[in-house]
Amino acid sequence: MESAINLPFLFQYIPHGHCYLWQTPLVGLHLASDILIGVSYYSIPASLLYFVRKRADIPFEGIFLLFSAFILLCGTTHFVAVWTLWNPSYWVSGGIKAATALVSVYTALELIPLIPRALSLPDPKELETLNNELANQISERKMAEEEVRQLNTELELRVQERTADLEQANTQLQLEIAEREQMEMALRISKLFTEQIIHLTPNIIYIFDLEKLRNIYVNPFLTEILGYTLPEIQEMDMENISSFIHPEDRESVKYHLQRCRHLTGGSFLEVEYRMKNSQGVWCWLHSRNTVFTRSNDGQTQQIIGIASDITNRKITELKLQDTNNLLAERISELEARTRNMIRLGEMTDYLQSCLNVSEAEQALGDLLKPLFPYCSGAVYMNNILRDTVETVAVWGEVLNSEHFFQAEECWALRRGATHQGDPKFSSLYCGHIHFEAEARSTLCIPMMAQGESLGLLYLCFQDPEVIAPDVNSLAETVSKQIAISLANLKLRETLQYHSISDALTGLFNRRYLESSLNRELNRAARMQQSIGIIMLDIDHFKLFNDTYGHDAGDMILKTIAEFIKSNVRECDIACRYGGEELIVILPNASLKITLARAEQLRGGIKNLAIQTELEQTVSVTASFGVAAYPNHARSKHHLLKAADEALYRAKEQGRDRVICSPVNGDELPD
8 A cells, every 4th residue: 555655756756955965065066056157157148148239240140149048048957957956847957958959059050151251251460450540540539639638628727727717718618629620620621632632643652661672552543554453562572573673674673762761851762664564564654752751760661652654755755766866877877978978079179189190090099098998999990002901099908809800801891880799699790809719798880981981990898798878879979070080180181281282293382392491490400400402403394395295294293203202211301393393301411411312313313214105215314403501591592592593503514413502612512
């Protein structure tokens, strides 16, 4: 019966406290610990809920609420544990623990997707930069608030000291507050204005830290001008920035930054450099830098700069520079051409001032060398008698050409046009060029005047290069001028020859005799020399004319004239005095030598066999009169008169003889 009555109690739970009845302090320990833990658990979610409500901007608000619910349930389980010490409400305790388990599992599952989002939160460095900027703003506001507080303090002191002037002080305070507000408003407007200017200025405005060697601020125009974003340029250090600067400008930029470290207040430095934009195109920038901040020891810490895009200006400058260089080259060419024209004019003037062709030929080498300083050359003249072309002037070291050759050996003389010898086409070298020697470029220009070839201008250049067109043009011009000058000299010689020579005999005429005799007399007087005069007349010349005709008489005169020219010295002057009278002037010849020479001429004329046009052979004789300076006279007139008188006496004494004008009363000198 007793067993049956107590059986239901075997399936009922008993309170925990019954287990601890045997040790009361242990029950107290569990009681105190659960109560304290439960209170702590309840205070933690209260703090979290308070924090979430106060920080509306905090991220992940839901997870905070889940944590609060989890902690509250954990605290409730401890309070239920206290309850179950004396009351067996284990289903309630188990239900609360089950709810706690569900909330904890749900909270754990919610944390998994939140981890990447938490990792993507801003970097501490960025937060530090933002905090620094915020700190600066807070510092500025604190300074302003400090100033306001100082003003308020001063105001309170004034209120305490001067209660009677409270209204005036209040009015003054209101005025000061209004002014301060105006100042703050002006400061905000000024700051806004500065920011707008920075954002609207079409230049790159930047702040560069000389210690960190990186840009700490760049305005948005960087992207517009160079194409880089602001974070990209701010993340670049000096090494990365240098890679975008043109290699030729890196040293100048580096030197510019070194100079910026020594900038004084109010001064600035400028530099121009090329920087590659985001599309790989080089852009020209002009930067002007000044001090932005200094360190405590006064060293420049940061510089502020304005960089302007001057690419278009630089392109224009480069084009202008190219134009100036081209203009300078043109001016140089023009100056060289002008110098050549001046030298050409001087050459022409020298040639025209020459007395004869021979003198001109001797001067040609020195006249042509300045015109063609970088080449050797020669002037060839036609030798009609030998049918060859011979050098009359040479300059330079290596001529590479014969000094005389047949005209047909030169392509220029054959074609009557300029011919250029090129080492690449050795088969087209002229025959007179030694092309087997060192390969050189040559130029042959025929010297043409009045449609007639006078010779050849030949140039041999030092290098086997293409001959410049201006050199070719100058050579052709020089060739024409030489040809014209030499043709004029030849014409002048011809005219002079005809003006001073006898047309029939080829001897000098009487006009030349008088001028030459005056010249020789003056020279003899200076040099204390003698002059011999031989005057001859053909015997019975009128009879020959009447017998054989005037043509035969002319033949006799020509033959005797040729005989005299071939039997006198080059310095002697043979002239036709008039009719059949001839005179020979012998400079620096004594009277004795003159007589001997006259006798030789007399014998030679007598032995001449003259062939007339009628194929008749005749012989003639001549009578000679001899006089000498200073033996007989010192003037031209008296000297000729003395010779004429001696000739007259030779005629009277039987002709075919030499008679000397008497000296000191004697007929013949000793």
